[in-house]
Amino acid sequence: MDMVMKLGAASPVVIFSKSSCCISRSIETLIRSFGAHPIVYELDKYPSGKQLEKALIKLGCQPSVRAVFIGNEFIGGSNKIMSLNVRSKLKQLLIRANAIWV
Numbered sequence: 001m002d003m004v005m006k007l008g009a010a011s012p013v014v015i016f017s018k019s020s021c022c023i024s025r026s027i028e029t030l031i032r033s034f035g036a037h038p039i040v041y042e043l044d045k046y047p048s049g050k051q052l053e054k055a056l057i058k059l060g061c062q063p064s065v066r067a068v069f070i071g072n073e074f075i076g077g078s079n080k081i082m083s084l085n086v087r088s089k090l091k092q093l094l095i096r097a098n099a100i101w102v
Helices: 002-008 022-033 049-059 078-086 090-096
Strands: 013-017 039-042 067-070 073-076
Touching: 002 013, 002 049, 013 022, 022 078, 022 090, 039 049, 073 078, 078 090
Parallel strands: 013 039
Antiparallel strands: 013 067, 067 073
């Protein structure tokens, strides 16, 4: 789990996904639409992807991918990100994390 937290802190926005996951692409596109530049770790292409996937599950991410960290904090999966966006709170999180500027 330490490695996941370390990678999650590598940038203001970090997304753990898989290259074949269209929902992951949608989440990435949504976050980029605000002007943020997330680091995306595609676990199926990452050397220790299986270990990271297990750590994400332990962290509470079910399913393991589409896990999003904003401002060094684990936010959740696609449902959480979409919910934050619908409630107009995603942009505020990105601003607080210095991922975007007004």
